[in-house]
Amino acid sequence: xxxxTLIITALLLLGxxxxxxxxxxxxxxxxxxxxxxxxxxxxxxxLSVTENDKYKKEPLPYLYVSIAYFEMSKxxxxxxxxxxxxxxxxxxxxxWRKKDKQNELYDEYYDTYFFDLKNVMIEEAQNYYDEGVAKxxxxxxxxxxxxSTEDYTAWFFRAMCEVKLQMSTEAVKHFAQAVPQLVAIPDxxxxxxxxxxxxxxxxxxxxxxLIESGLIDSAKTTIDIGYKYFENDEAxxxxxDEIKNK
Numbered sequence: 001x002x003x004x005t006l007i008i009t010a011l012l013l014l015g016x017x018x019x020x021x022x023x024x025x026x027x028x029x030x031x032x033x034x035x036x037x038x039x040x041x042x043x044x045x046x047l048s049v050t051e052n053d054k055y056k057k058e059p060l061p062y063l064y065v066s067i068a069y070f071e072m073s074k075x076x077x078x079x080x081x082x083x084x085x086x087x088x089x090x091x092x093x094x095x096w097r098k099k100d101k102q103n104e105l106y107d108e109y110y111d112t113y114f115f116d117l118k119n120v121m122i123e124e125a126q127n128y129y130d131e132g133v134a135k136x137x138x139x140x141x142x143x144x145x146x147x148s149t150e151d152y153t154a155w156f157f158r159a160m161c162e163v164k165l166q167m168s169t170e171a172v173k174h175f176a177q178a179v180p181q182l183v184a185i186p187d188x189x190x191x192x193x194x195x196x197x198x199x200x201x202x203x204x205x206x207x208x209x210l211i212e213s214g215l216i217d218s219a220k221t222t223i224d225i226g227y228k229y230f231e232n233d234e235a236x237x238x239x240x241d242e243i244k245n246k
Contacts, residue, residue, distance in 0.1 A: 043068035059100035066092035094146035134164035152181040153198040204239045
């Protein structure tokens with residue numbers, strides 16, 4: 001009996017060791033492709049891991065897929081073969097977050113990936129919004145709130161888009177989610193840079209939207225939110241004075 005127990009224990013340990021070694025193998029492969037900046041191979045290799053029943057719950061492969069698509073979206077070489085690369089970069093960032101429920105990889109990859117991804121998403125969304133294409137702007141912000149759930153500036157911008165699209169129930173819900181957080185940012189100097197810029201844009205733009213709708217008091221309340229954060233910003237101060245003097 002003891003001998004049988006020892007054999008079973010040895011086999012179990014061997015199985016655990018094999019799994020660890022197998023996981024280390026694909027992790028090292030993806031890491032090497034990432035370091036080599038071989039984005040096409042990184043995408044295909046990482047996708048194959050996400051399709052493996054043993055590892056489909058691991059968050060890292062989804063993140064690598066997102067990174068690979070994002071890098072391809074910036075390179076004209078892939079424009080014909082991967083016309084939706086940027087869209088897939090956002091999509092797989094959301095898939096990553098659903099697997100990484102504790103958000104363990106965000107800080108690790110913030111400087112090398114998420115900062116750049118979010119800035120491109122924000123710039124594109126702002127351009128869409130300025131051009132009157134709120135549906136596309138909302139798509140970007142919906143994706144951003146999908147992988148950066150604590151980004152309340154993105155929730156605010158998403159709600160702005162929902163107002164334009166007459167999605168009143170969703171807009172009210174998301175404004176209610178965002179505004180209390182944005183009114184009471186504890187240390188604005190430590191607030192992420194991309195969120196600072198987006199907050200300034202949103203408060204100024206939405207104040208104008210409210211003025212156009214004849215909601216002057218609401219516009220004044222909105223522009224008030226950011227005064228303590230942007231009182232030394234000339235553009236914000238001009239907009240603040242313009243709105244408050246109406």
